[in-house]
Amino acid sequence: MSMPGADHERFRAEHPLLARAIDAILASVRETAELLRQGDSSGQVGSVNSFGDKQLKIDVKADEIIFSNLRSCGAVVTASSEERPDELDLGGQGFSVAFDPLDGSSIVDANFAVGAIFGIWRGAGLLHKTGAEQAAAAYAVYGPRTSVVLARPGRDGKLKVEELMLTEQGWLVCREDVRLGEKKVFAPANLRAAADNKAYADFVSACISEKYTLRYTGGFVPDVHHILTKGGGLFLNPTSSGAPAKLRLLYECAPIAFIVEAAGGASSNGAESVLKMKFDHLDRRTAITLGSREEVARSKHCLRA
Missing domain, CATH: 3.40.190.80 (D-Maltodextrin-Binding Protein; domain 2)
Incomplete structure (x- = not known):
């Protein structure tokens, strides 16, 4: 399940490896959304990650989904997650990805909206880099609808922020230029x-x-x-x-x-x-x-x- 539209086809031609990494993220979001709809994965698995955080079934399953898609896309050298906080070699080439597979998992049982967070850096490894060095970043929101907000290189070389919505037909761009003003x-x-x-x-x-x-x-x-x-x-x-x-x-x-x-x-x-x-x-x-x-x-x- 890939990014839609003519602008995305241009982006794919100019940034083929980055596009493949983003496609892997979108596929992971779709699979995680289905997992959340099943509603049977919020219990604890009785383990903690190396940070000492208690792990829920849904955390572990979402983590597995994302690692699997990143590994199979061939565009990710290194990946690391909150559930597996090590720099893991995924055997690809191009980019490194850090992610939180399910942000807000502790409020899943309350049926609140939750999310996932992804940062993408060029090359191998994540340590000693900065957030400013990211090639792209995205977050997913799992609520009444599933959406992804993505920051990526645009046509003029500047970063573009857009929102994609998951539909029965696939991903639809619902906002092409997300901008922030001032509000109380x-x-x-x-x-x-x-x-x-x-x-x-x-x-x-x-x-x-x-x-x-x-x-x-x-x-x-x-x-x-x-x-x-x-x-x-x-x-x-x-x-x-x-x-x-x-x-x-x-x-x-x-x-x-x-x-x-x-x-x-x-x-x-x-x-x-x-x-x-x-x-x-x-x-x-x-x-x-x-x-x-x-x-x-x-x-x-x-x-x-």
Whole structure:
């Protein structure tokens, strides 16, 4: 199941290996969507990954689906996931892929929207690279409909952000140019940090007093997708001494920040763009704010207590 349309055919001709890697991701999303519809994979498997995270059946199965498609496409040299956080040789050529196979799996049983996150880098290996070096990035949203938001090279060499929707006939481009403006919408994650991070508590209070719209589900992907769908807003995940960072730079923050910045938004770890941070180890985590440029500038001071 490949990318549709004449523009994608041009892209495929100009970037054949990258297109094959993206096709493998789209195939994985389709298979995972069907797996989620079966509704029998949310229980724990009784194991943890090497990060110490408890694994659900759905995490493990989604991970297997993605690795299988990436391996068979022939365009991926190295891949690494949150469930298997090692740099694994897949025997292909062209690109390396890091992914979170099911972002928000802990809210699957509540029937909330969940997602998956993918970053694609040129060449072999992921360590010591940065998010800015990505060739493309994508995330999937599994909700009432299944969609993928993709940042990839466009006709003029600049990054293009588009949304694809899964239909019975295949993938349909439903938005050709996803862009971010300014809107008073916010998704404040890790709110427990506000207990000992006064700057964060004050920022949340200011948003309430200024009548911001609250949109927070507990899933990184659906919360960011809401911002991109509505054309503006802010997602932030500050930290404190009692509530450290949980989001991983390689598998989650860098690919999402790449998409958001390509759409005209911004990201920050409190000091600089998240895309400037190096992957000095696979489990590096970070506080993050991303979304509309003005909102990121306004909120970055409260990321760390």
